[in-house]
Amino acid sequence: MAAEFDGLVAAVTGGASGIGAAIARRLLTGGARVAVLDLDVSTAPEGTLAVKADVTDDTSVRAAVDRVLEEWDRLDIVVNNAGIGAQGTVADNPDQEWHRVLDVNLLGLVRTTRAALPALRRSPSAAIVNTGSIAATAGLPQRALYSASKGAVLALTRAMAADHLAEGIRVNCVHPGTADTPWVGRLLEKADDPAAERAALEARQPHGRLVSADEVADAVAYLASPLSRSTTGTSISVDGGMQELRLRPKG
Template identity: 80%
Template sequence: MAAEFDGLVAAVTGGASGIGAAIVRALAEAGATVAVLDLDAGERDDGVLAVRTDVTDDESVRAAVDTVVTRLGGLDILVNNAGIGAQGTVADNDDAEWLRVLDVNVLGMVRTTRAALPHLRRSPAAAVVNTGSIVATAGLPQRALYTASKGAVLALTRAMAADHLPEGIRVNCVNPGTADTPWIDRLLAAAPDPEAERAALEARQPHGRLVTADEVARTVLYLASPLSRSTTGVGIAVDGGMQDLRLRPRG
């Protein structure tokens, strides 16, 4: 696949850990020149450009995109992956928490895409991939705020795809099921019975296990590829069948 991404520059928000780190690794292995935009970007010695970025701060985002373009020579692919989780019913989080999560998960994508658009318009292979979630299409308990944010991401993806297709920019979304990430690790650690909670999460997905970060990354690779020119405005579920399958109980 290296030929697909040869000469292309990709920026991944939230690329320092979890799904974001897997996306960075997959893009780099496929031949892209990659930049990580993250609050905890750190220092890297693997050829990936690390840029400290706060997606809730428009000035920080614009400076980060400018750094990528200046250092790497342009921008062809933007992966809007930065996000935070939230638990509870609609009544369990106050206004401040609602605003905090929406600021990161929705407005963060708005800011980075807005800053990237002038550069994407100049690319012959421009693509934006947003990280959504299965919660955008399936109602799960205790996820009201997170669901609202990811439902907005899916709707925003379609609107952006319609707006920017005439400019040659494709916009798509990947919707992971429950993935084996540091956030899930923290949720499990806080549970009264972590092993039972993990088993319940695994059983909720028809294929019987958590989704891996690498599986999500491979789907992002497809959506970002210049060979996928006829794929735009879609949300692809990587969820072991959770969105659409209704299997009979095992046993």
């Protein structure tokens, strides 16, 4: 039985580490040829095509997509995963920081998709999967800027799905809860009590632990798969039940 992604080519932005690297490995396992687009590709998963790209630069993004097409002459799946974090209330970050985060988390998605659309229109199995966040659908403290950027990703996912459905391009989104990634690790290192902060983040998710990058990757693979031909304009939360469940306190 053929693997679900046999013959398909995928590009994953921010694919050299964390959730992006897990996504790249999952697509490889499923039979895809995978290009990793990242600022630092030194840690790109083995077996991928490592392409240096800056999603805040349109020329860089277009050159990266051209490199993928030069290598394989097709592009079927785009995973817009590149992103950066931000902390604070709406009053805590200057305009410059708002522009910086939105330039990566939102406009980076726009630039990559825009560059890939001509190739996706030629694909019989075109799919775009955007990495959102639980912060797009639940109010979290000290995450105003990050939440705004990921809320925009969710809204844009739905608009793109509507715009490109007739072209045979499916567009979906995955919302990770707090994931066990290098970025979260760096946040914990800065906390006054890293162990207590980690315990608090784990307790915030009803299943009592951080989400793994591989769990997010499996959800992305479902949304990207040609087996999911009727799934578009939707999102999958991988958050241990944080968004939808209201459990009674233990004890």
